[in-house]
Amino acid sequence: MIIAEQKPFQSIVENLAGYNRVLILGCGTCVTVCMAGGEKEVAVLAEQIRLYQRELPEEDRYQIVEATIERQCDREFFAPVEELIKDSDCVLSMACGVGVQHISEHFTDKIVIPALDTKFFGATEEPGTWVERCAGCGSCILDLTGGICPVARCSKSLFNGPCGGSQEGACEISRDVECAWQLIYDRLKTLGRLDSLEKMIEIKDWTTARDGGPRKVVREDVKA
Amino acid sequence: MRQGSSGPALEFKPQIVAFCCTYCAYSAADLAGSMRLNYSPYVRIIKLPCTGKVDPLFILKAFEKGADGAFVAGCLEGSCHFVNGNINARKRVGYTKGLLQDVGINPERLEMFNLSSSMGRRFAEICDLMTDKIRALGRLKIHEIETIEAASG
Numbered sequence: 155m156i157i158a159e160q161k162p163f164q165s166i167v168e169n170l171a172g173y174n175r176v177l178i179l180g181c182g183t184c185v186t187v188c189m190a191g192g193e194k195e196v197a198v199l200a201e202q203i204r205l206y207q208r209e210l211p212e213e214d215r216y217q218i219v220e221a222t223i224e225r226q227c228d229r230e231f232f233a234p235v236e237e238l239i240k241d242s243d244c245v246l247s248m249a250c251g252v253g254v255q256h257i258s259e260h261f262t263d264k265i266v267i268p269a270l271d272t273k274f275f276g277a278t279e280e281p282g283t284w285v286e287r288c289a290g291c292g293s294c295i296l297d298l299t300g301g302i303c304p305v306a307r308c309s310k311s312l313f314n315g316p317c318g319g320s321q322e323g324a325c326e327i328s329r330d331v332e333c334a335w336q337l338i339y340d341r342l343k344t345l346g347r348l349d350s351l352e353k354m355i356e357i358k359d360w361t362t363a364r365d366g367g368p369r370k371v372v373r374e375d376v377k378a
Numbered sequence: 379m380r381q382g383s384s385g386p387a388l389e390f391k392p393q394i395v396a397f398c399c400t401y402c403a404y405s406a407a408d409l410a411g412s413m414r415l416n417y418s419p420y421v422r423i424i425k426l427p428c429t430g431k432v433d434p435l436f437i438l439k440a441f442e443k444g445a446d447g448a449f450v451a452g453c454l455e456g457s458c459h460f461v462n463g464n465i466n467a468r469k470r471v472g473y474t475k476g477l478l479q480d481v482g483i484n485p486e487r488l489e490m491f492n493l494s495s496s497m498g499r500r501f502a503e504i505c506d507l508m509t510d511k512i513r514a515l516g517r518l519k520i521h522e523i524e525t526i527e528a529a530s531g
Contacts, residue, residue, distance in 0.1 A: 198438065198477065205438065205441060205481045205483070206481040206482070209519070209521060
């Protein structure tokens, strides 16, 4: 899922100054699971803003409206909040960057402000801890590396073994960061597949990643 | 009714919300009553099945609805009926203090206490302690402390 974190409260309220009616719009998918922008987080942020503006002069206050939809990255879920968005001066989106842009694209006359910083594609390691696992590079090589991604998990995204900075299983950037190539070696050893390390992984075509510009997937068979 | 110390604080009747676990603090409050203990009349109790049920939203709502202070009172650590509800509550109280600080409310207006159901006297003490503390801080003011600087960029 996409992992995100709420922006500092002060930077959020600074962005809301000057509006009369603000819709805080949550997203019910990834950011609900990583507890950054779901229904609960919308309610807490709305309450915080209400408290914050309680002692502001009348003319500086704005009305807060709360709503959460299933996904902000799918316009089929926009219908229940269409009127709410139209009636608001500004939408404070608690979705990832995708949701923020998708709302902007659909409601072209609305200002959409992000309440979150979108971090990475990750997994829940334990409640409260999320870790990066995929870099969305566009051509997966997990079949060659024992299911551990050197693009996302090696600090240098190396493809054929560790660098000299790998020390006792840790990366040179921090003792808290595991060396991806140590993990790959250990995993392949457990699987009895160490021989696969003999094979060189060829130079990667990075045009499938961000280096090729914004990407698009088109499936003619499922088009409307 | 318990009397305050002196000065204008005497006039100030704070509103304090106590989120109490039914197994300990709520029973302790009951016991304090049975013992005819005299303590602060400004504490309003909300009974919870466990302090593990405490949500930052409940606490924020209490302040938004006019509370000047709040506390969460759960079982002694290691004695939670649901194993670690009170430990979770302590973490949430810490988190909520940060949320209060964000909007400029002194985080000391919120506290967490642990006690058992037999500690009626302690419950009365906690109510008095919080009342004195909130009286010293005064009526709830937003922006009473410097808010955390917005991260640049």
